[in-house]
Amino acid sequence: MSPLTLLFLISALGLVAWVIARTRARRFRRVTRQRFSSLPQHHGWYVALCTVVPALTFLLIWYFVSPALVTDAVLATSRAALLPPPGFDRAAILSEAREIAAGRAFGAFTPLGQALAPAYAAAQARFDTIGTVVALLLAFAGGAWSFLRVRPGFSARSRTEGLIMWLLLAASLVAIATTVGIVLSLVVESARFFRIVPVADFLFGTHWSPSVIDPRDPGAALGAVPLFWGTFFIGAVIAMAVAVPLGLMSAIYLTQYATPRARRWMKPLLEVLAGVPTVVYGYFAALTVAPVVREAGSALGIASASSESALAAGLVMGIMIIPFVSSMADDSLAAVPSAMRDGSLAMGATSAETIKRVLVPAALPGVIGGVLLAISRAVGETMIVVMAASGTATLTLNPFASTTTVTKQIVDLLTGEAEFASAKTLAAFALGLTLFAITLLLNVVALMVVRRYREAYD
Amino acid sequence: MTETLVPQAPVSTAEIAPHRPTDWRSHAMERRIRRRYTAERRFRLLGLGAVVVSAACLAFLLIVMIAQGYQGFVETRLTLPLDLRDLRLERSPERLKGPGADLALAGAGLERAVDAAANRAYEAEGGAALLSDGAWLRVRDAIKHDPRLLTHPFTLALPVASAIDVAAKGNGTPAAERSVAKLGAHLSCGAAWDFFTGADSTDAARAGIWGALKGSLLTMVVTLALAFPVGVLSAIYLEEYAPRNRATDFIEVSINNLAAVPSIVFGLLGLAVFLGTLHLPRSAPLVGGLTLALMTMPVIVIASRNAIRAVPPSIRDAALAVGASPIQVVSHHVLPLAAPGILTGTIIGMARALGETAPLLMIGMRAFIAAPPAGFTDSATALPVQIFLWSDQVSRGFVEKTSAAILVLLVFLVAMNGVAIFLRNRFETRW
Amino acid sequence: MSNNPPKMTASHVDVSYGTNHAIRDVSIDVYREDVTAFIGPSGCGKSTFLRSLNRMNDTIPTARVSGDIRLDGEDIYAREMDVVQLRARVGMVFQKPNPFPKSIYENVAYGPKIHGLAQSKGELDRIVERSLTRAGLWNEVKDRLSDPGTALSGGQQQRLCIARAIAVDPEVILMDEPCSALDPVATARIEELIHDLRGRYAIVIVTHNMQQAARVSQRTAFFHLGQLIEYGDTSDIFTNPRQERTKDYITGRYG
DSSP, rough: OOOOHHHHHHHHHHHHHHHOOOOOOHHHHHHOOOSSSSSSHHHHHHHHHHHHHHHHHHHHHHHHHHHHHHHHHHHTTSGGGGGGGTTHHHHHHHHHHHHTTSSOOOOSSSHHHHHHHHHHHHHHHHHHHHHHHHHHHHHHHHHHHHTTTTOTTOOOOHHHHHHHHHHHHHHHHHHHHHHHHHHHHHHHHHHOOOOOOOHHHHHOOOBBBBTTTEEEOOGGGGGGHHHHHHHIIIIIIIHHHHHHHHHHHHHHHIIIOOHHHHHHHHHHHHHHHHHHHHHHHHHHHIIIIIHHHHHHHHHHHHHTTTTBBBBHHHHHHHHHHHHHHHHHHHHHHHHHHHHOOOHHHHHTHHHHHHHIIHHHHHHHHHHHHHHHHHHHHHHHOHHHHHHSSSSSSSOOOTTTTTTHHHHHHHHHHHHSSSSTTSHHHHHHHHHHHHHHHHHHHHHHHHHHHHHHHHHHHH | OOOOOOOOOOHHHHSSSSOOOOOOHHHHHHHHHHHHHHHHHHHHHHHHHHHHHHHHHHHHHHHHHHHHHHGGGEEEEEEEEOTTOOOOOOGGGTTTTTTTTHHHHHHHTHHHHHHHHHHHHHTTTGGGBOOOTTTHHHHHHHHHHHHHGGGOOOOEEEEBBBHHHHHHHOOOOOOHHHHHHHHGGGGGEOTTTHHOOOOOSSSTOOOOOOHHHHHHHHHHHHHHHHHHHHHHHHHIIIIIOOSSSHHHHHHHHHHHTTTTTHHHHHHHHHHIIIIIIOOOOOTTTHHHHHHHHHHHEEEEEHHHHHHHHTTTHHHHHHHTTOOOOHHHHOOOOOIHHHHHHHHHHHHHHHHHHTTOOOHHHTTTTOOOOOOOOOTTSSSOOOOOHHHHHHHHHOOHHHHHHHHHOOOOOOHHHHHHHHHHHHHHHHHOOOO | OOSSOOEEEEEEEEEEEEEEEEEEEEEEEEEETOEEEEEEEETTHHHHHHHTTTGGGGGGGGGEEEEEEEETTTTSTTTTTOOHHHHHEEEEOOOOOOOOOSSSHHHHHHHHHHHOOSSHHHHHHHHHHHHHHHHHHHHHHHOTTTTGGSSOOOOHHHHHHHHHHHHHHEEEEEESSTTTTHHHHHHHHHHHHHHHHHBBBEEEESSOOOHHHHOOOOOEEEETTTEEEEEEEEOOOSSSSHHHHHHHTTTTSSS
């Protein structure tokens, strides 16, 4: 039975349970006219939930557990004895057999994969049947048990609400599960990577060329310093050189000078910049900005001017970040007590003087926090650099030269046809872990700065 | 900026020199004030300049995309005289409406007949090579629409090959330009409906966005089905019921951090967990939707919490005081009042997910897929990924296709954000 | 006043918010046929005490209530007491009128609906009409029951809130300074209403207005700094207070 049919069936059972329990509870009410804590539909809900929730919970767990059980069952067959020892080859054959069994692939590259496919299909079918039967049994058992509890005095409402409360708690635990999932997957894969490549080589090596890895010393070609530099150069230097002045001045103009009417349409206009998908910026950078930048570089007499320059990617990234900086600066300026502004104006200072000497210094911590958040955003930005920056890693200060970034390399490493467990693929996870750690740190520091600043004026 | 705000009257000398009131009308003073006003104007212009530059960037980007993209919605057609009376059909022309007509026509050698007609009519200019690979499909559809075409000669405007199309729009190679000049009046323009109904193709003239769009829609369905309930439920829990303790704080910190995690990291998570551990099908909208759901959920949680928090406590008190249970207070009063805010946040989060590319690259939704996905587990690509793939194509015909696809994506995003803004303005209540 | 057993009894009640002790050792009996007024200067804890009578303090996480409060002899803080049913039996009207942003009809019908008090639409209509009539609002709103409750004037909104409380047929109605946000005319209407409702429900009203307490109540409790200073017949409290502090407050020496 397909998962969707099963889901539908269980939901239908729940509906039936709801109707039956409600009808029964209604009958009590006709007999005695006293106040109950629970209405008939509460009883209905209680029985319906007792029918559906255990079955669904079981299915969810089963969905995660059964692939491992199926694999175990296949490994227990006689043909599986022919499999190579645990390692990459074995995993490849098994995954091939699984694909064939699921009908997603039709031929196998390895004869063994083809041979194991029937065993896989059989085991899969067996465990699917077990899952279906148990889920339906649970649904019936839950429904019957709860139905027997439907009595006039039974507080179905508070029981139902207790169940709902658990549901709510479970929903909010998804966030934790995601965080844990991210950290675990990054850490586990990175740990495998660091078993092949020493941490020091990765973090402090200055040579990055994953296309030619010497199997005896993989660390020599996987030094990530040029990537860190490129990321910093594009995201924190060039992009911020564009975004901070434009964003800050825009915020100042919009909060201090613009008439409310002008502000009403200018602000959304800026926000549109943030809503444009990054792939569009990437295309814009690669197709329109990069050639112009290269021409400009050549005109300036820079021989190494590349059409995959750091400048093109950084400029466009800066444009993308403008609304981000501007709205953070906007908030910070708005948080400065108006008494400060009035005090300065009352002394005969002009608006510009007030802004430069009173408002901006007072809002500075908030602005800095906003810039840190913007850097974190720029550092994690992927599509612009994937489309406009280069794939070759160079340590250079020249903005016209080609530069690469961490995110660009992650994409490059993972979209080649590399096997899942090679040093190259694993390197992407190590880069991902570094990226995650850096952005997390930037966010935490930025939020601390902003919060402290807010407290100062509360 | 070294000037001071007011002329300084040094305190130390004041005791020595007799105090004189500041002469505000002195020449030096007036010049100074003028200078300060100039600085004021300069600063103000600088601010306006920043806004204008930012807006100009946006305008420039849009103009570039529209200038390149509008041609993607237009195709060049070549008028071709056709005479298909010799076609050996296995069924009578009257029965060409039902199923199997496609096969019957293809089997009768329609493609060859069209090519032959092109070779006859335009031998000097390039013959069949002038036409798009899919041109005969148009003839097929025309015949299916009106089987009597098989009984007499007729002319039909058919889409031209990508190189000719590009040249006709004034951007082609010299050879193609020459062909276009020779063809002259035989060329015409028409709306490229195939662009909206086709899937990816190696031939720019046949490439369409429907496959990618459908992939995006399926992905968004999965994302919405997961992120919306989970996001709203956890927002309710955190805002209304969660006890204030360490565990709750941890949940909150996780959610706030997830909102700031780079999208590509979610792609890595999807790759490691959904593909690596759970063995879900690669390149499928299901996996893409799951990954984007994890990314969108924090956005929905944060927006929903703000909306729930904005519901005044007096409403909760009122409901509690007539004996509503905590769950009833939320489901009868708080949620309906917070719904506009929650929906607005959800739409904005979904718009972001729709434009997202990087995580989908990680889970393999970048394959060349020539047929629209039929279900959630079929291989698929998504609209932004399609844009990325086309942008890498060498063939010139893909430039306008890429920009046209971008325009379609932008139209979707503008529509979604428009709905969000409408909801906010229409239902926003100030308490 | 009467020999009937008290409707609610509170004995040795302490309420605290975190480390802040708001109410100390208060014991009071509330009778069904009386209107009981709590008076005292601002911040004396009378509202806090009122909120502990239908466990509205439960909504404040740091609030702690100890002591013994009983409704018809049942301990309302007992584990087996369903707080939802308790609040249906002990209704509350707040300082600021807080109608739901729904229609007038829905406002009143809400309580009966969630408690399942009406078996049919007609029965629900009758409950709404009866409640609005008792709250003295029926004639003013009968033609516009589908208008939003928030469109009414402040005094009407407050009477709507009273109608909403009456609709679930409570035994006790707690009123937390119900007139403090209203103008004198609206206040007079509410006071009349309280007078009319007397006897049908046990009413407890918190007020900082002594004239109001004297006008509407039969029994008065004077709170000061979280303690119950004096509790007795209203006429006694106002004409012949036993405690010096009560006398000082009533004669306007502080407050």
